[in-house]
Amino acid sequence: MNKTVNQKAWFLILPVLVLVAFSAVIPLMTVVNYSVQDTFGNNQFFWAGLDWFDDMLHSERMWNALGRQLMFSGIILAIQIPLGIFVALNMPKKGFWSSFCLVVMSLPLLIPWNVVGTIWQIFGRVDIGLLGYTLDAIGIDYNYTQNTLAAWITVIVMDVWHWTSLVALLAFAGLRSIPDAYYQAAKIDQASRWAVFRFIELPKIAGVLMIAILLRFMDSFMIYTEPFVVTGGGPGNATTFLSIDLVKMALGQFDLGPAAAFSLMYFLTIMAISWVFYTVMTTIDKREGK
Amino acid sequence: MAKITLDNLAHSYLPAPKTEDDFALKELNHDWTDGEAYALLGASGCGKSTLLNIISGLLIPSQGRVLFDDKDVTTAPTADRNIAQVFQFPVVYDTMTVRENLAFPLKNRGMDAAEIKRLVQKVGAMIDMESQLDRKARGLTADAKQKISLGRGMVREDVNALLFDEPLTVIDPHMKWELRTQLKKLHSDFGHTMIYVTHDQTEALTFADKVVVMHDGRVVQIGTPQELFERPAHTFVGYFIGSPGMNLFDAEIDGTQAKIAGTTVDLGAGYVAAGKTQIGVRPEFIRLGSNGAGIPATIKRIEDVGRHRIVRLDVAGTEISAIAAEGEAVASDTNCITFAPEGVNVYVNDWRIAASGEGAS
Numbered sequence: 001m002n003k004t005v006n007q008k009a010w011f012l013i014l015p016v017l018v019l020v021a022f023s024a025v026i027p028l029m030t031v032v033n034y035s036v037q038d039t040f041g042n043n044q045f046f047w048a049g050l051d052w053f054d055d056m057l058h059s060e061r062m063w064n065a066l067g068r069q070l071m072f073s074g075i076i077l078a079i080q081i082p083l084g085i086f087v088a089l090n091m092p093k094k095g096f097w098s099s100f101c102l103v104v105m106s107l108p109l110l111i112p113w114n115v116v117g118t119i120w121q122i123f124g125r126v127d128i129g130l131l132g133y134t135l136d137a138i139g140i141d142y143n144y145t146q147n148t149l150a151a152w153i154t155v156i157v158m159d160v161w162h163w164t165s166l167v168a169l170l171a172f173a174g175l176r177s178i179p180d181a182y183y184q185a186a187k188i189d190q191a192s193r194w195a196v197f198r199f200i201e202l203p204k205i206a207g208v209l210m211i212a213i214l215l216r217f218m219d220s221f222m223i224y225t226e227p228f229v230v231t232g233g234g235p236g237n238a239t240t241f242l243s244i245d246l247v248k249m250a251l252g253q254f255d256l257g258p259a260a261a262f263s264l265m266y267f268l269t270i271m272a273i274s275w276v277f278y279t280v281m282t283t284i285d286k287r288e289g290k
Numbered sequence: 291m292a293k294i295t296l297d298n299l300a301h302s303y304l305p306a307p308k309t310e311d312d313f314a315l316k317e318l319n320h321d322w323t324d325g326e327a328y329a330l331l332g333a334s335g336c337g338k339s340t341l342l343n344i345i346s347g348l349l350i351p352s353q354g355r356v357l358f359d360d361k362d363v364t365t366a367p368t369a370d371r372n373i374a375q376v377f378q379f380p381v382v383y384d385t386m387t388v389r390e391n392l393a394f395p396l397k398n399r400g401m402d403a404a405e406i407k408r409l410v411q412k413v414g415a416m417i418d419m420e421s422q423l424d425r426k427a428r429g430l431t432a433d434a435k436q437k438i439s440l441g442r443g444m445v446r447e448d449v450n451a452l453l454f455d456e457p458l459t460v461i462d463p464h465m466k467w468e469l470r471t472q473l474k475k476l477h478s479d480f481g482h483t484m485i486y487v488t489h490d491q492t493e494a495l496t497f498a499d500k501v502v503v504m505h506d507g508r509v510v511q512i513g514t515p516q517e518l519f520e521r522p523a524h525t526f527v528g529y530f531i532g533s534p535g536m537n538l539f540d541a542e543i544d545g546t547q548a549k550i551a552g553t554t555v556d557l558g559a560g561y562v563a564a565g566k567t568q569i570g571v572r573p574e575f576i577r578l579g580s581n582g583a584g585i586p587a588t589i590k591r592i593e594d595v596g597r598h599r600i601v602r603l604d605v606a607g608t609e610i611s612a613i614a615a616e617g618e619a620v621a622s623d624t625n626c627i628t629f630a631p632e633g634v635n636v637y638v639n640d641w642r643i644a645a646s647g648e649g650a651s
Contacts, residue, residue, distance in 0.1 A: 184348050185381035187368040189395040189442060199383045199394075 035260035052261035062262060064237070065245040072241060073220040076159050080216055081209065083160070084167025088175055089201070091168070102172075105165040117229025120158040124230070144231060148238040155227045155239055162226070163216060170212045174205030207284060214277045221270060242266055292358040292450040294322040294345060294483060299354035301340055307352065315340045316507045317354070322451070324359075325481040327474070329498035331488060333530070337507040338487045342453050345485065346373045358450055375453040376443040380435035380460065384428040388419055391427050392441050399446075413445045416472055433461045440469065444476055451483040452476075458493065470497055491531050503527050519572070525640045528570045534600060536635075537576065537610040539585075541569045543636060551606035553585045558631025559645030568637040573600070575633025576612035584626035592620060603627065 035052055037045040056062055087105075092098040108116070124144050126132040135142040144151040178200065186196045224243035227233065233240035233248070240248070246266065250259035301315040310316060315337040322328060330338045343349040345356060347368035355364045363371055374395075383391050392410045401409075414420045417437040422430075427438060440457060454473075458466045474497065477484055488494050494501050495515040503511045503518065503526070511523040522528035528536030541548040541555075543563040548555050550569065557569075578587075578601065587603040587610070601612045601620055605627070612627065614620050635642050 179379065181377045181379055181381050184343075184375070185377060185439070185442075187348060188346065188373065188375045190369045190398040191394070192398070195398065199385060203383075203385045 031260045031263055033260075034256045035264055036257075038257050048257060052257045053265070056258055056262045056265065059258075061237075061245070065240055065242050068238075068240065069221060069242045072156070072223070073217055075156055076163070076220050077213060077216055079156070079160050080164045080167050081213060084164050084212065085171045085205075085209075087164065087168040088171035089197070091172055093176070102169070105168055107165075108162050109165050111162070113225035114229060116158065116162050117226040120154060120161075120226070121230045124154050146235050148235055151231045151235060151239050154230060158226055158230065159220065159223070163219070167212045167216065170208050171205055174208035175201060178204045207281070210277065210281045210284065214274065214281070217277070218270060218274060221273075292483065293324040293360075294451060295355075295357040295360070296320045296322075296345075297355040297357060299344065299351050299356065301337075301344060301349065301351045301353075313352075314507055315344070315351075318509055320502075320509065320512070322483055322485065324483055326500060327477050327484040327486070327498050329486045329488060329494035329501045330504060331491060331494040331501055331530070332504035333489055336504045338489075338504055339455055341504070342375070342455055342485065342487055345451070346375045346453055347371050348375075372446075372448065372450050373453060374443040374446055374449045374451075376439050376455065376457040378456040378459050380432060380439045382427040382430070382435045382438050384426075386427055387424050388427055388430075388438055389414070389423040391438050392423075392445050395442055395446055409445050409447070413441045416444065416476070417441045417469075433465055436460050437465075437469070440473075444473075447480060449482060451485065454484070454486040456488055457486075458488075466493075473497065491533075495531075503530065505530070521635060521642065522570065523642045525568065525570060525637050528572070528635070532572055532574075534573055534611040536570045536572050538637070539569045539571070539605065539608070539610070541567055543567045543569075548636075550585050555585070555629075556631060557634055557636070557645075561636050561643060561645055563636060563638050563643060565638045566640075568640075570635040570637055570642075571629045571633050573611040573613045575629045576610070577628050577630075578603075578612060578614070578620065578624045579626045579628055580621045580623045582626055584628035586625060587627045589620070589622075589624050 036048055036050070038048040038051075039045050091101050111119075123129045124132045124142075126136045126143055132142060132144075141147065142150050144154040182200050182204075183196065186200060191199070222243055223241055224247070227239045227241060228244055228247075231239045233244045237245075246259060246263055249255050249262065296318055298317060298319060299315070300313050300317045302313045304312050307313055318341075330341065332338050340349065344351045347363070347366060347370075350365055355362055357363065358371065383394060386394065389410055392413055393406050396406045396409060410423070411420070414423050417440060419434065419437060419441070422434070427435065430438070436457065443452060443454070443457075458469060461469060470493065473484070473486075476482070486494070486497050488497075495518075499514070500512060501515060501518055502509055503524075505524065505526040511518060511527045513521075513523075518527055518531050522531065522536060525536070525538055528538070539550045541550045543557075543561050546557050546560045548557055548567075548569055555569075577584075585605055587605045590602045590604050590609065592614075593600040593602070598616055599614045599620065601614055601624075603610050603612060603624075610627075636645070637643070
């Protein structure tokens with residue numbers, strides 16, 4: 001096939017170039033720019049090389065934040081994925097109640113992060129919150145502003161409340177796509193309920209579960225608003241996750257250089273993990289398609 | 291192995307069926323004799339699969355009873371019935387190997403490992419997949435998967451019945467013959483009661499001792515292939531079995547004579563008929579003539595199908611078919627048809643009636 005040579009066609013992709021430049025490339029480059037410089041105010045900058053990166057890699061504060069972050073993501077995945085599957089398995093398969101469940105379960109997903117944070121902030125308060133007051137009244141020592149464990153539990157329960165539906169909805173969609181014949185054959189083969197789950201349902205929803213895990217991991221790894229609204233990262237630094245720490249550093253302390261270096265590493269970490277997920281998912285797909 | 295009795299059985303998918311039309315399966319009484327091979331033949335949506343699923347317990351009928359050897363199992367779960375069933379579309383357990391797939395029903399019944407190994411090896415040979423036993427079932431072709439499904443159905447030797455729900459639809463034609471032969475062999479070796487659902491008459495007629503023809507939720511005839519061919523009990527059977535199907539002429543019946551399109555034809559026996567009367571004659575029995583002695587007909591076209599030719603004729607506005615054997619000339623001036631009385635069946639309101647003096651069919 002002969003291609004027509006028309007250099008003017010470049011103009012057609014110009015809008016996209018401009019858009020991407022302004023929305024992604026230039027801001028990112030600004031961050032890169034800050035990360036290799038130091039400033040003492042007055043808009044004066046000094047070349048700092050890779051010092052900030054070096055600093056950050058040896059900063060105990062950052063490693064601690066990363067540790068908390070990984071623990072948080074690990075815990076919510078360990079709860080939300082099995083719980084989501086369990087909910088999906090027990091949802092009505094069709095009819096009015098099925099639609100009803102779907103709608104009710106979608107509700108938390110529609111609530112803005114800030115509002116979710118506020119809801120739980122008030123809900124958990126010992127003086128006026130239903131949850132906090134009740135727990136206090138029955139003699140359980142619960143105060144998320146002072147007790148580390150209580151703060152963690154609150155943040156985790158909040159995230160589970162907010163996002164388990166997503167896993168459940170994805171798993172439900174996966175389960176609905178399994179033809180009836182599989183269940184019938186399993187009955188004929190006298191398979192137990194566990195065997196049906198292990199050998200039919202789980203393999204069939206594996207693909208969609210990978211997507212759920214990826215989404216939930218990325219999202220929880222970047223979590224900011226909800227814990228910020230509820231605990232503000234406290235008590236102490238107990239719920240200061242990576243994003244919260246980053247904002248503290250960049251906007252609270254105005255340490256632009258270290259914060260920039262840190263955000264670049266943060267960004268690369270998420271990219272790397274997503275790439276691993278992506279690779280695993282496509283290999284699974286290929287194996288299925290073979 | 292068991293005799294299966296259906297007692298006043300009927301099923302409707304509606305919660306409160308009112309008229310007979312609401313029933314996907316209309317009232318039915320039948321004994322499936324122990325150890326016989328049956329084919330359940332009918333067009334799509336006539337209730338074949340419904341009937342099969344009721345027998346296997348995947349569906350609880352809305353009325354009537356199912357008995358295995360006189361034991362009521364109507365509401366018993368599938369697991370308690372010890373039935374094997376193979377479905378139209380292949381079902382394999384993707385994450386297991388072929389061997390594990392075949393062993394699965396045995397394992398679930400808690401059989402010991404050595405026995406499982408023996409049975410799996412045997413069934414693996416039967417479906418010609420011995421060399422692939424240790425590969426994963428995922429990624430096999432559709433017909434390989436269906437062979438595994440068949441294998442899982444055949445692996446248990448003590449089943450009460452083996453049910454097949456159009457199992458060879460996705461299989462290559464040459465493999466179809468082979469698997470059908472295997473099924474027949476399995477039947478003669480073990481004498482399981484087998485019920486084989488199909489809409490393919492060749493498959494039904496070659497597989498089964500007895501063919502059960504269903505139409506519109508009703509069993510219209512149960513008989514040997516020969517009976518279905520020679521004495522179709524319902525016009526649907528005549529139409530559905532045979533290629534092309536039986537010809538039907540609207541006729542006025544008067545004793546031993548019938549009047550078709552103004553021509554009187556001798557029936558060879560006396561009939562008492564009232565209602566919508568028709569005469570059915572298979573294309574094999576139609577003779578063409580060019581001397582005007584018979585029912586007036588004009589040739590519309592001739593189709594050569596290899597071993598014989600199908601002649602399509604017009605008789606008083608209805609199209610009928612005749613079969614001309616290979617080498618038999620079809621005269622271009624054909625203007626009438628005749629048929630021998632032996633090839634004639636008389637239908638009243640679509641059901642065949644016996645001639646006076648003939649035993650009930």
